[in-house]
Amino acid sequence: MSQRVFRFAPSPNGALHLGHAYSALRNYELAQECGGVMLLRMEDIDTVRCTPQFEQRIVEDLHWLGITWPEPVRRQSDHFEDYRNALARLQEMGLVYPAFLTRRQIRDKVNETDKKWPRDPDGAPHYPGDERLLPERKRLELISSGLPFAWRLDMQKACAIAGSALTWRESGNGPDGQTGLIDAEPERWGDVILARKDTPTSYHLSVVIDDALQEISDVVRGHDLFHATSVHRLLQRLLNLPEPNYRHHRLLTDESGRKLSKSSGDTAIGALRERGLTAENVIQKCKTGARI
Incomplete structure (x- = not known):
């Protein structure tokens, strides 16, 4: 049986937030459970709003969460x-x-x-x-x-x-x-x-x-x-x-029940890191949906 392939495909037009982290973790964990692999893809067809700076921040946040992937990363703009x-x-x-x-x-x-x-x-x-x-x-x-x-x-x-x-x-x-x-x-x-x-x-x-x-054998998304x-x-x-x-999978929501968005700066992974939260804190939050 061939190896199962998952993917996490963010758009680098803003900071990675808790909702993105939850989806990335679900893909990564499911891939590990079945002996598969998770690829990272940058969905950057919007060449105006998507920037290398946002892409680099996403990569750093994912690595901080302990998520790895094989290179190269596919960029849609290429x-x-x-x-x-x-x-x-x-x-x-x-x-x-x-x-x-x-x-x-x-x-x-x-x-x-x-x-x-x-x-x-x-x-x-x-x-x-x-x-x-x-x-x-x-x-x-x-x-x-x-x-x-x-x-x-x-x-x-x-x-x-x-x-x-x-x-x-x-x-x-x-x-x-x-x-x-x-x-x-x-x-x-x-x-x-x-x-x-x-x-x-x-x-x-x-x-x-x-x-x-x-x-891609398995598409896991919200x-x-x-x-x-x-x-x-x-x-x-x-x-x-x-x-x-x-x-x-389920969506993480804010206090009003709305889906988290990139405009919600307080749920950005980088902001949570600056507040002193550990990767384990964030992973637990994603699993339980508990307020931070």
Whole structure:
């Protein structure tokens, strides 16, 4: 039996906080338990907000927690060509289209009080999708004009090509108690963004490409990405990529019950170190969720 491969994949656009540490520790411990390995990946497709300084701080914090990984670290910004190639395959299949509406234009088209307008699991309204029907000549004219645009997945067409019985195996415990074989429902997301004019990928596209190229066998991440797995399973089916095992873990929250964010400076690992906490203190906090 081949070695199982896990990964921790932070975005170096801020300091590592307790929620990140919990996810990193879960991946590292599960890998050790089964004799596997945990890789570190830097999801830095946002080349403006992601910086080498934040990356170095993440590395230092992880080492302080006792977490190690094999080199080299994969940086998404070094592999844009991989994502361009995947996008090109979807373009050849006629599954993506350039979408030119701005956020303001989307709001103008979508009445925010219209409860009948479909929304994705995060609550955002589905893209109106009018541009799916634009003639190719008109699309090329708009692209040549210099307008910013995003490449969106034609969800209805993609689901039709992917076929039925799209599922994943959940070995954790989903946010609503789901476990076992989960029916994927990518259509709930509407026409998701797969790339932008100036960035040849998005989280959805890059994560499935990276997981396949790095031969990730086990994806362990927070409940907040549970429903996004439906989109990832769809892309895996369309691009003929392997299906990892999935496990979604609980999220650490603040006093108000909200998920920890990078703006919560008091939960940053570096801030806790400065307060005199030991790595053992932080690890225990992650395991129990106790207040620090």
